[in-house]
Amino acid sequence: MADGQGYPQPFLTDLGDDIIAAEKKDHTIWATPLDPQLNTLPKWGAKDPLDGLLGIISKDPKTATAFLDPGADGSNDHLQYLLHDRDWKLGMKWTGPVGNPNLQQLTYVEDPNNRSGFGAALEAAATGHVPDGQAHIGDDHTVAQARVTHDMISILDKDGNANKLTANLRRPVADVLANYVADTHNVLSRVGPYQTHDGVWSDAHGVHMSVKDYSLVHLMRGVADDPSAYTDLFNAEKVYSAATLAQMPKDPGPGNSNWQVPVQNAASAFGAYDAVRADVVLDKRDAAQQWARDTAHGINSSVSALTTYLPKVVDFTAPEVPDTPGGEGKDPFKMPSLDPINRITDMATYDWSKEAISEASRQAGDANIKNYSIGQQQVDRLVSAWGTTHGMQSSDTMIESLQHAGLDSHDTARDQAFGYLRRTK
Numbered sequence: 001m002a003d004g005q006g007y008p009q010p011f012l013t014d015l016g017d018d019i020i021a022a023e024k025k026d027h028t029i030w031a032t033p034l035d036p037q038l039n040t041l042p043k044w045g046a047k048d049p050l051d052g053l054l055g056i057i058s059k060d061p062k063t064a065t066a067f068l069d070p071g072a073d074g075s076n077d078h079l080q081y082l083l084h085d086r087d088w089k090l091g092m093k094w095t096g097p098v099g100n101p102n103l104q105q106l107t108y109v110e111d112p113n114n115r116s117g118f119g120a121a122l123e124a125a126a127t128g129h130v131p132d133g134q135a136h137i138g139d140d141h142t143v144a145q146a147r148v149t150h151d152m153i154s155i156l157d158k159d160g161n162a163n164k165l166t167a168n169l170r171r172p173v174a175d176v177l178a179n180y181v182a183d184t185h186n187v188l189s190r191v192g193p194y195q196t197h198d199g200v201w202s203d204a205h206g207v208h209m210s211v212k213d214y215s216l217v218h219l220m221r222g223v224a225d226d227p228s229a230y231t232d233l234f235n236a237e238k239v240y241s242a243a244t245l246a247q248m249p250k251d252p253g254p255g256n257s258n259w260q261v262p263v264q265n266a267a268s269a270f271g272a273y274d275a276v277r278a279d280v281v282l283d284k285r286d287a288a289q290q291w292a293r294d295t296a297h298g299i300n301s302s303v304s305a306l307t308t309y310l311p312k313v314v315d316f317t318a319p320e321v322p323d324t325p326g327g328e329g330k331d332p333f334k335m336p337s338l339d340p341i342n343r344i345t346d347m348a349t350y351d352w353s354k355e356a357i358s359e360a361s362r363q364a365g366d367a368n369i370k371n372y373s374i375g376q377q378q379v380d381r382l383v384s385a386w387g388t389t390h391g392m393q394s395s396d397t398m399i400e401s402l403q404h405a406g407l408d409s410h411d412t413a414r415d416q417a418f419g420y421l422r423r424t425k
Contacts, residue, residue: 001056009063012056016067019050020081027087031108047111048090054082055117057124064125069144070151079148083155088114119172126152127179135178135232137239146200146209149180156222157215163279163421165222173219174229178236183209185240187216188272188413189265213272214420220276221421227295230280234273234295238378241266245386256398260405263383267406270375271413277374278414279421376410379403 001007023029032047057064068079077085089108120131126149129136141149152173156162165173177184186194187210193201197210224230244262252259277295380403384394392399 001053005059007056007060009060009066012053012060012063013067016050016053016057016078019053020078023050023086028090028108030090031092032090032111048114048117051114051117053117054121058117058120059124059130061124061128061130064121065128065142065144065148068121068125068148070147072143072147079151080155082118083152084158090114113168115166115168119169122148122152122169123172123175126176129179131172131175135175135236137178137181137236139179141180141207141209143200143202143207146180146207149176149183150200150209150211152176153211153215153219157212157218160218162215162218163221165219165225167226170223170226170229174223174226174232177216177219177223178232180209181236181240184216185237185244185265185269187211187213188269188417190268191265213417217272217276217417217420220272221279224276224280230276231295237269237273238382241269241379241382242385245382246389248386252398256401256405259398259402263379263402263406264409266382267376267379267410268413270379271410271415272375272417274373274375274410274414275417275421278418373410373414375414376407379406379410 030048030050054064054067057067068076068082070076070079087108088110091109091111093107093109123129123131126145127136127139128141128145129139153162156165156173183194186192190213193208194210197208198212200207200209202208220230220233223233244266248262249258383402383406384399387394387396387399387402
Protein backbone atom coordinates (compact mmCIF):
# COMPACT_ATOMS: atom_id res chain seq x y z
CA MET A 1 0.00 0.00 0.00
CA ALA A 2 2.82 2.39 0.79
CA ASP A 3 3.84 2.40 -2.88
CA GLY A 4 0.32 3.08 -4.13
CA GLN A 5 -1.74 6.23 -4.33
CA GLY A 6 -5.24 7.49 -4.96
CA TYR A 7 -6.91 5.35 -2.31
CA PRO A 8 -10.48 6.57 -1.65
CA GLN A 9 -11.09 8.22 1.70
CA PRO A 10 -13.69 5.70 2.95
CA PHE A 11 -11.30 2.82 2.28
CA LEU A 12 -8.49 4.42 4.30
CA THR A 13 -10.64 5.57 7.20
CA ASP A 14 -12.51 2.25 7.42
CA LEU A 15 -9.22 0.35 7.38
CA GLY A 16 -7.91 2.59 10.13
CA ASP A 17 -11.05 1.97 12.19
CA ASP A 18 -10.62 -1.78 11.79
CA ILE A 19 -6.94 -1.74 12.78
CA ILE A 20 -7.67 0.31 15.89
CA ALA A 21 -10.58 -1.96 16.84
CA ALA A 22 -8.36 -5.03 16.46
CA GLU A 23 -5.50 -3.71 18.57
CA LYS A 24 -7.82 -2.44 21.29
CA LYS A 25 -8.75 -6.09 21.81
CA ASP A 26 -5.08 -7.14 21.94
CA HIS A 27 -2.47 -4.40 22.04
CA THR A 28 0.33 -6.88 21.28
CA ILE A 29 -1.26 -8.06 18.05
CA TRP A 30 1.37 -6.22 15.97
CA ALA A 31 4.32 -6.97 18.26
CA THR A 32 7.47 -7.57 16.21
CA PRO A 33 11.03 -8.61 17.14
CA LEU A 34 13.68 -5.91 17.40
CA ASP A 35 16.37 -8.19 18.82
CA PRO A 36 18.83 -10.14 16.60
CA GLN A 37 18.45 -13.07 19.02
CA LEU A 38 14.85 -13.38 17.87
CA ASN A 39 13.60 -14.09 14.37
CA THR A 40 13.78 -10.84 12.46
CA LEU A 41 10.89 -9.40 10.49
CA PRO A 42 11.20 -9.50 6.68
CA LYS A 43 12.05 -6.14 5.12
CA TRP A 44 8.63 -6.02 3.47
CA GLY A 45 6.85 -6.61 6.77
CA ALA A 46 5.06 -3.75 8.53
CA LYS A 47 6.24 -3.32 12.09
CA ASP A 48 3.21 -1.19 12.90
CA PRO A 49 0.35 -1.37 10.38
CA LEU A 50 -1.49 1.57 11.96
CA ASP A 51 1.51 3.89 11.81
CA GLY A 52 2.15 2.75 8.24
CA LEU A 53 -1.44 3.47 7.27
CA LEU A 54 -1.25 6.92 8.86
CA GLY A 55 1.80 7.66 6.71
CA ILE A 56 -0.30 6.84 3.64
CA ILE A 57 -3.17 8.96 4.94
CA SER A 58 -0.80 11.93 5.39
CA LYS A 59 -0.54 12.19 1.60
CA ASP A 60 -4.20 13.27 1.51
CA PRO A 61 -4.72 16.07 4.08
CA LYS A 62 -8.52 15.97 3.77
CA THR A 63 -8.53 12.28 4.67
CA ALA A 64 -6.09 12.95 7.51
CA THR A 65 -8.37 15.64 8.90
CA ALA A 66 -11.43 13.42 8.58
CA PHE A 67 -9.65 10.59 10.40
CA LEU A 68 -8.23 12.67 13.27
CA ASP A 69 -10.82 15.43 13.75
CA PRO A 70 -12.57 14.80 17.10
CA GLY A 71 -15.74 16.31 15.64
CA ALA A 72 -17.99 19.00 17.07
CA ASP A 73 -19.42 16.51 19.56
CA GLY A 74 -16.07 14.88 20.38
CA SER A 75 -17.31 11.49 19.22
CA ASN A 76 -14.16 10.57 17.25
CA ASP A 77 -11.51 9.37 19.70
CA HIS A 78 -8.74 8.60 17.20
CA LEU A 79 -6.64 11.60 18.24
CA GLN A 80 -7.06 10.83 21.93
CA TYR A 81 -6.15 7.21 21.27
CA LEU A 82 -3.03 7.95 19.25
CA LEU A 83 -1.71 10.79 21.41
CA HIS A 84 -2.52 9.45 24.83
CA ASP A 85 -4.11 6.02 25.15
CA ARG A 86 -2.27 3.81 22.67
CA ASP A 87 0.57 1.59 23.86
CA TRP A 88 3.33 2.20 21.31
CA LYS A 89 5.61 -0.47 22.77
CA LEU A 90 5.28 -2.96 19.93
CA GLY A 91 8.90 -4.11 19.64
CA MET A 92 10.07 -7.27 21.41
CA LYS A 93 13.49 -7.57 23.01
CA TRP A 94 15.02 -10.59 24.74
CA THR A 95 16.19 -10.12 28.31
CA GLY A 96 17.11 -13.69 29.26
CA PRO A 97 19.87 -16.13 28.28
CA VAL A 98 19.65 -17.48 24.75
CA GLY A 99 20.08 -21.07 25.85
CA ASN A 100 17.17 -20.98 28.27
CA PRO A 101 14.20 -19.44 26.42
CA ASN A 102 11.38 -18.14 28.57
CA LEU A 103 8.52 -15.98 27.32
CA GLN A 104 8.56 -14.12 30.63
CA GLN A 105 11.97 -12.78 29.62
CA LEU A 106 10.56 -10.91 26.63
CA THR A 107 10.09 -7.17 27.10
CA TYR A 108 8.17 -4.76 24.92
CA VAL A 109 9.85 -1.51 23.83
CA GLU A 110 9.08 1.34 21.46
CA ASP A 111 10.55 1.09 17.98
CA PRO A 112 12.85 4.10 17.38
CA ASN A 113 10.94 4.90 14.19
CA ASN A 114 7.49 4.81 15.72
CA ARG A 115 4.97 7.63 15.25
CA SER A 116 6.64 8.73 12.01
CA GLY A 117 3.49 8.00 10.02
CA PHE A 118 1.27 9.43 12.74
CA GLY A 119 3.34 12.62 12.96
CA ALA A 120 2.97 13.18 9.23
CA ALA A 121 -0.78 12.53 9.37
CA LEU A 122 -1.12 14.87 12.34
CA GLU A 123 0.63 17.68 10.48
CA ALA A 124 -1.46 17.12 7.36
CA ALA A 125 -4.71 16.98 9.35
CA ALA A 126 -4.03 20.20 11.25
CA THR A 127 -2.53 22.32 8.45
CA GLY A 128 -4.04 21.04 5.21
CA HIS A 129 -0.53 20.58 3.80
CA VAL A 130 1.19 17.39 2.74
CA PRO A 131 4.29 17.43 5.01
CA ASP A 132 7.26 18.67 3.00
CA GLY A 133 9.86 19.45 5.64
CA GLN A 134 9.01 23.16 5.74
CA ALA A 135 7.08 25.27 8.23
CA HIS A 136 4.21 27.03 6.47
CA ILE A 137 2.68 30.07 8.14
CA GLY A 138 -0.18 32.39 7.26
CA ASP A 139 -2.77 29.81 6.23
CA ASP A 140 -6.51 29.89 6.61
CA HIS A 141 -7.83 26.90 8.52
CA THR A 142 -11.08 25.03 8.59
CA VAL A 143 -12.89 24.44 11.87
CA ALA A 144 -12.03 20.75 11.63
CA GLN A 145 -8.31 21.47 11.16
CA ALA A 146 -8.32 23.89 14.09
CA ARG A 147 -10.06 21.30 16.26
CA VAL A 148 -7.24 18.86 15.52
CA THR A 149 -4.68 21.46 16.61
CA HIS A 150 -6.58 22.49 19.72
CA ASP A 151 -7.10 18.92 20.88
CA MET A 152 -3.52 17.96 19.96
CA ILE A 153 -2.22 20.56 22.43
CA SER A 154 -4.79 19.78 25.11
CA ILE A 155 -4.35 16.00 24.92
CA LEU A 156 -0.56 16.14 24.89
CA ASP A 157 -0.69 18.24 28.05
CA LYS A 158 -3.49 16.23 29.64
CA ASP A 159 -1.14 15.05 32.36
CA GLY A 160 0.99 18.19 32.31
CA ASN A 161 3.68 16.36 30.35
CA ALA A 162 3.66 18.06 26.96
CA ASN A 163 7.16 19.29 27.81
CA LYS A 164 8.32 15.68 27.47
CA LEU A 165 7.29 15.28 23.85
CA THR A 166 8.37 12.06 22.18
CA ALA A 167 11.19 12.63 19.69
CA ASN A 168 9.38 11.69 16.46
CA LEU A 169 6.58 14.17 17.13
CA ARG A 170 8.77 17.22 17.77
CA ARG A 171 9.20 18.20 14.13
CA PRO A 172 5.57 17.70 12.99
CA VAL A 173 4.21 19.41 16.12
CA ALA A 174 6.57 22.35 15.52
CA ASP A 175 5.31 22.62 11.95
CA VAL A 176 1.72 22.66 13.21
CA LEU A 177 2.42 25.35 15.81
CA ALA A 178 4.30 27.47 13.26
CA ASN A 179 1.33 27.13 10.91
CA TYR A 180 -0.91 28.49 13.68
CA VAL A 181 1.47 31.29 14.71
CA ALA A 182 -1.31 33.89 14.52
CA ASP A 183 -3.14 31.95 17.22
CA THR A 184 -0.10 31.03 19.34
CA HIS A 185 1.06 34.68 19.28
CA ASN A 186 -2.30 35.81 20.62
CA VAL A 187 -2.45 33.03 23.22
CA LEU A 188 0.98 34.00 24.57
CA SER A 189 0.06 37.70 24.43
CA ARG A 190 -3.37 37.12 26.03
CA VAL A 191 -5.01 39.23 23.34
CA GLY A 192 -8.74 39.90 23.10
CA PRO A 193 -10.90 36.77 23.00
CA TYR A 194 -7.83 34.58 23.49
CA GLN A 195 -7.94 35.53 27.16
CA THR A 196 -11.23 33.73 27.70
CA HIS A 197 -11.63 31.20 24.88
CA ASP A 198 -10.41 27.64 25.15
CA GLY A 199 -11.50 26.03 21.93
CA VAL A 200 -12.23 26.83 18.30
CA TRP A 201 -14.47 29.58 17.01
CA SER A 202 -15.09 31.41 13.78
CA ASP A 203 -16.15 34.94 12.94
CA ALA A 204 -16.18 37.24 9.94
CA HIS A 205 -12.39 37.11 9.80
CA GLY A 206 -11.82 33.38 9.81
CA VAL A 207 -11.29 30.47 12.16
CA HIS A 208 -9.45 30.93 15.45
CA MET A 209 -8.00 28.47 17.96
CA SER A 210 -7.08 29.12 21.57
CA VAL A 211 -5.75 26.90 24.35
CA LYS A 212 -4.58 27.39 27.91
CA ASP A 213 -1.33 29.34 27.77
CA TYR A 214 0.43 26.94 30.14
CA SER A 215 -0.35 23.99 27.87
CA LEU A 216 1.10 25.84 24.90
CA VAL A 217 4.25 26.72 26.86
CA HIS A 218 4.65 23.10 27.95
CA LEU A 219 4.39 21.94 24.35
CA MET A 220 6.84 24.57 23.11
CA ARG A 221 9.29 23.21 25.66
CA GLY A 222 8.71 19.69 24.37
CA VAL A 223 9.44 20.84 20.82
CA ALA A 224 12.59 22.67 21.95
CA ASP A 225 14.48 19.44 22.61
CA ASP A 226 14.91 19.50 18.82
CA PRO A 227 16.96 22.66 18.15
CA SER A 228 15.85 22.84 14.52
CA ALA A 229 12.18 22.60 15.47
CA TYR A 230 12.57 25.32 18.12
CA THR A 231 14.34 27.48 15.54
CA ASP A 232 11.38 27.28 13.16
CA LEU A 233 8.96 28.21 15.93
CA PHE A 234 11.09 31.21 16.94
CA ASN A 235 11.42 32.36 13.34
CA ALA A 236 7.68 32.00 12.74
CA GLU A 237 7.06 34.24 15.74
CA LYS A 238 9.61 36.72 14.45
CA VAL A 239 7.88 36.91 11.08
CA TYR A 240 4.43 37.25 12.63
CA SER A 241 5.60 39.91 15.08
CA ALA A 242 7.13 41.79 12.17
CA ALA A 243 3.76 41.56 10.41
CA THR A 244 1.96 43.04 13.42
CA LEU A 245 4.41 45.94 13.42
CA ALA A 246 4.15 46.40 9.65
CA GLN A 247 0.38 46.86 9.91
CA MET A 248 0.54 49.50 12.68
CA PRO A 249 -1.26 52.70 11.59
CA LYS A 250 0.59 55.93 10.91
CA ASP A 251 -1.21 57.58 13.80
CA PRO A 252 0.28 56.41 17.13
CA GLY A 253 -3.07 57.04 18.84
CA PRO A 254 -3.81 58.23 22.37
CA GLY A 255 -0.80 57.60 24.55
CA ASN A 256 0.86 55.93 21.56
CA SER A 257 -1.43 52.92 22.17
CA ASN A 258 -1.69 52.05 18.46
CA TRP A 259 2.03 51.39 18.51
CA GLN A 260 2.63 50.28 22.08
CA VAL A 261 0.08 47.45 22.16
CA PRO A 262 1.54 45.45 19.22
CA VAL A 263 5.04 45.90 20.67
CA GLN A 264 3.88 44.73 24.10
CA ASN A 265 2.15 41.71 22.56
CA ALA A 266 5.29 40.74 20.66
CA ALA A 267 7.33 41.17 23.84
CA SER A 268 4.96 38.87 25.74
CA ALA A 269 5.29 36.17 23.10
CA PHE A 270 9.08 36.37 23.05
CA GLY A 271 9.09 36.34 26.85
CA ALA A 272 7.64 32.83 26.66
CA TYR A 273 10.37 31.82 24.21
CA ASP A 274 13.02 33.09 26.62
CA ALA A 275 11.47 31.00 29.39
CA VAL A 276 11.55 27.91 27.18
CA ARG A 277 15.19 28.51 26.31
CA ALA A 278 16.07 29.04 29.98
CA ASP A 279 14.39 25.77 30.89
CA VAL A 280 16.29 23.90 28.18
CA VAL A 281 19.58 25.30 29.44
CA LEU A 282 18.81 24.33 33.02
CA ASP A 283 17.85 20.81 31.95
CA LYS A 284 20.67 20.16 29.53
CA ARG A 285 23.45 21.79 31.54
CA ASP A 286 26.57 20.26 29.94
CA ALA A 287 24.92 20.06 26.51
CA ALA A 288 23.32 23.50 26.77
CA GLN A 289 26.05 25.35 24.88
CA GLN A 290 25.75 23.04 21.87
CA TRP A 291 21.97 23.49 21.89
CA ALA A 292 22.50 27.27 21.97
CA ARG A 293 24.87 27.06 18.99
CA ASP A 294 22.43 24.92 17.01
CA THR A 295 19.45 27.22 17.58
CA ALA A 296 21.45 30.40 17.04
CA HIS A 297 22.64 29.14 13.67
CA GLY A 298 19.09 28.56 12.46
CA ILE A 299 17.69 31.78 13.87
CA ASN A 300 20.52 33.86 12.39
CA SER A 301 19.81 32.38 8.97
CA SER A 302 17.35 33.81 6.47
CA VAL A 303 13.64 33.43 7.14
CA SER A 304 12.76 33.98 3.48
CA ALA A 305 11.21 30.53 3.22
CA LEU A 306 8.78 31.44 5.97
CA THR A 307 7.91 34.85 4.60
CA THR A 308 6.76 33.44 1.29
CA TYR A 309 3.64 32.60 3.27
CA LEU A 310 1.96 35.88 4.16
CA PRO A 311 0.79 35.97 7.78
CA LYS A 312 -2.68 37.43 8.30
CA VAL A 313 -3.13 39.73 11.24
CA VAL A 314 -6.38 40.40 13.08
CA ASP A 315 -6.46 43.43 15.35
CA PHE A 316 -8.62 42.23 18.25
CA THR A 317 -8.35 45.67 19.90
CA ALA A 318 -10.38 47.22 17.08
CA PRO A 319 -14.18 47.40 17.15
CA GLU A 320 -15.81 44.29 15.74
CA VAL A 321 -17.25 44.54 12.25
CA PRO A 322 -20.86 43.37 12.04
CA ASP A 323 -21.29 40.32 9.87
CA THR A 324 -24.03 42.02 7.89
CA PRO A 325 -23.13 44.17 4.87
CA GLY A 326 -23.03 47.88 5.47
CA GLY A 327 -22.14 47.63 9.17
CA GLU A 328 -20.08 50.35 10.71
CA GLY A 329 -16.79 49.89 12.45
CA LYS A 330 -13.13 49.47 11.75
CA ASP A 331 -12.31 46.20 10.04
CA PRO A 332 -9.74 44.51 12.29
CA PHE A 333 -8.62 42.16 9.51
CA LYS A 334 -5.26 43.27 8.18
CA MET A 335 -3.24 41.96 5.27
CA PRO A 336 0.16 43.68 5.39
CA SER A 337 2.17 43.51 2.20
CA LEU A 338 5.05 41.08 2.08
CA ASP A 339 7.78 43.64 1.35
CA PRO A 340 7.76 45.52 4.67
CA ILE A 341 7.63 42.23 6.59
CA ASN A 342 10.72 40.99 4.77
CA ARG A 343 12.49 44.31 5.28
CA ILE A 344 11.75 44.37 9.00
CA THR A 345 12.76 40.75 9.59
CA ASP A 346 15.93 41.11 7.52
CA MET A 347 17.02 44.27 9.36
CA ALA A 348 16.11 42.74 12.73
CA THR A 349 18.16 39.58 12.15
CA TYR A 350 21.40 39.65 14.09
CA ASP A 351 23.98 37.19 15.31
CA TRP A 352 23.13 36.48 18.93
CA SER A 353 25.26 33.34 19.07
CA LYS A 354 27.65 34.80 21.63
CA GLU A 355 24.80 35.97 23.85
CA ALA A 356 23.00 32.61 23.65
CA ILE A 357 26.16 30.66 24.43
CA SER A 358 26.94 33.04 27.28
CA GLU A 359 23.48 32.42 28.74
CA ALA A 360 23.98 28.67 28.39
CA SER A 361 27.38 28.76 30.10
CA ARG A 362 26.21 30.56 33.23
CA GLN A 363 25.85 28.58 36.41
CA ALA A 364 22.52 26.79 36.17
CA GLY A 365 19.90 27.92 38.62
CA ASP A 366 16.40 29.30 38.68
CA ALA A 367 17.72 32.61 39.97
CA ASN A 368 19.35 33.25 36.60
CA ILE A 369 16.01 33.35 34.78
CA LYS A 370 16.10 37.17 34.76
CA ASN A 371 19.28 37.01 32.68
CA TYR A 372 17.45 35.40 29.75
CA SER A 373 16.46 38.33 27.58
CA ILE A 374 17.41 37.50 24.00
CA GLY A 375 13.72 37.50 23.08
CA GLN A 376 13.35 41.07 24.32
CA GLN A 377 16.43 42.07 22.36
CA GLN A 378 14.77 40.55 19.30
CA VAL A 379 11.71 42.74 19.92
CA ASP A 380 13.94 45.80 20.33
CA ARG A 381 15.50 45.10 16.96
CA LEU A 382 12.13 44.55 15.31
CA VAL A 383 10.97 47.91 16.66
CA SER A 384 14.17 49.58 15.49
CA ALA A 385 13.79 48.00 12.06
CA TRP A 386 10.15 49.13 11.88
CA GLY A 387 11.28 52.64 12.78
CA THR A 388 13.88 52.61 10.02
CA THR A 389 11.18 51.77 7.46
CA HIS A 390 9.34 54.88 8.70
CA GLY A 391 12.34 57.22 8.58
CA MET A 392 13.18 57.05 12.30
CA GLN A 393 16.52 56.48 13.96
CA SER A 394 17.03 53.81 16.62
CA SER A 395 18.04 56.58 19.03
CA ASP A 396 14.81 58.53 18.55
CA THR A 397 12.75 59.05 21.68
CA MET A 398 9.72 57.31 20.17
CA ILE A 399 11.69 54.15 19.33
CA GLU A 400 13.23 54.01 22.78
CA SER A 401 9.81 54.58 24.34
CA LEU A 402 8.30 51.68 22.40
CA GLN A 403 11.19 49.40 23.30
CA HIS A 404 10.80 50.29 26.95
CA ALA A 405 7.03 49.68 26.75
CA GLY A 406 7.67 46.06 25.80
CA LEU A 407 10.15 45.35 28.60
CA ASP A 408 7.64 44.83 31.43
CA SER A 409 5.41 42.69 29.20
CA HIS A 410 8.38 40.54 28.24
CA ASP A 411 9.60 40.03 31.80
CA THR A 412 6.12 39.26 33.14
CA ALA A 413 5.44 36.71 30.40
CA ARG A 414 8.89 35.14 30.74
CA ASP A 415 8.61 34.73 34.50
CA GLN A 416 5.08 33.32 34.26
CA ALA A 417 6.02 30.84 31.53
CA PHE A 418 9.11 29.79 33.46
CA GLY A 419 6.91 29.12 36.45
CA TYR A 420 4.73 26.86 34.31
CA LEU A 421 7.78 24.89 33.23
CA ARG A 422 9.51 24.54 36.57
CA ARG A 423 6.31 23.22 38.14
CA THR A 424 6.20 20.40 35.61
CA LYS A 425 9.51 18.87 36.74
